[in-house]
Amino acid sequence: MQGPAFEFSIYLAQQRRRSIHTVRAYRSAAERFVAFLTDHWGAVVDRASLARVEAADLRAYLASRVVGVGERTKGLSNASAARELSAVRAFLAWANDEGAAPTFKGPRVKKGVPRPISPLDAVALAAEVAEESEEPWVGARDWAVLLLLYGAGLRIGEALALAGAALPLGETLVVTGKRTKTRIVPLLPEVRAAIEDYAGRVPWPLERDQPLFRGVRGGGLSAGVVRVKVQRARGKLGLSDRTTPHALRHSFATHLLGRGADLRALQELLGHASLSSTQVYTQVDAAHLMDVYRNAHPRA
Incomplete structure (x- = not known):
């Protein structure tokens, strides 16, 4: 109706x-x-x-x-x-034809700060997910997808929306993000090699207008499948329940910021509409520093 x-x-x-x-x-x-x-x-x-x-x-x-x-x-x-x-x-x-809605103050929500994982844990997570796959091409696929999230800062939906037209790969990748906005992200050699290895193993032709990452029956890979695999792998590795596919994107941003990346450049890489969305990572970095301080300082 x-x-x-x-x-x-x-x-x-x-x-x-x-x-x-x-x-x-x-x-x-x-x-x-x-x-x-x-x-x-x-x-x-x-x-x-x-x-x-x-x-x-x-x-x-x-x-x-x-x-x-x-x-x-x-x-x-x-x-x-x-x-x-x-x-x-x-x-x-x-x-109301874009008029004002009634004023009403909703419940207060404490803004959560994303918690990144270390580079070693990010790679270990991707490796664990890949190794549990029985089919070699599926393992190559999972490895490539998770490296895209951590190595290029993609959202899971952005990675799975890539089509065969992305091939052959160059040094950069055109990504379509929220509200169909596109951005260009650099591809690390390791990420590019992982995608190319998968592309050489997948048993279906990667046509330009078809999904790049395929499920076991040939259709587009589901984000739910990736989340379940990450959930199993994090349990085996003893990682936090907050270690999700999206946490790899958080880790990408936090590690870049920790290495001196400019906030405006990070905003472009992540595809954030406003700088305020990117500024949360300054809190993440500060939180990480406090964790290091508490764990290392003899009087903490």
Whole structure:
């Protein structure tokens, strides 16, 4: 059934050019909010009626989501509630033709600082994932994907979105990031060699318009498969639960910053829209220094 949530999703996809993941998440939040208002107001909710949403309505909705209703609903954490509120605000702004949404202060969320892993652990993680694969080409694939995350700072989605057109490789790689923005990242010789080794082993032709990284049945490799493999490998290596594929990207950024990389250059390499997103890595580096200090100083 088409309604304001569906129309909102079309707007996000076609006019704002948001990723399919963002569109899906925001549409789901909008559908939940419309369902709540329908029950809360006792009337059908359309785009025009959304203009009369007040802060009290938002407060009631968020309370219902945080507390949770029924045995299967445990409620939202503060971080999830804040994301839900952000999506609903965007929905209301769209309904008001980009006008202001009602002012309502959501739950406070402590901003987490990414925790990098050491270069040796990053390589060991990639090697462990590759070695557990029974098929040599699958091991070569996993090694190449994880080296891209750590060696070039790609998001997992960016790596898996690469197509056969990326071949033959040069010294740089064109990457399509969030909101379909492209950037150029340098390829270390080790990363380039890993991708070329995989390309020479994969049992399917790597056509220009087809995914570069393939699953065992020939389709595009799923991010979920990579996450599960990393989860198993980190357990064997005794690494933290926070060691995810995305942690390799964090490690890439933190290690570059620790070696004197300029924040603006790092912003370009990571594909961040604003410098504020990149500045979190200055906190990461400071946190790492404090860890070294506490572990090494005799009076710490």
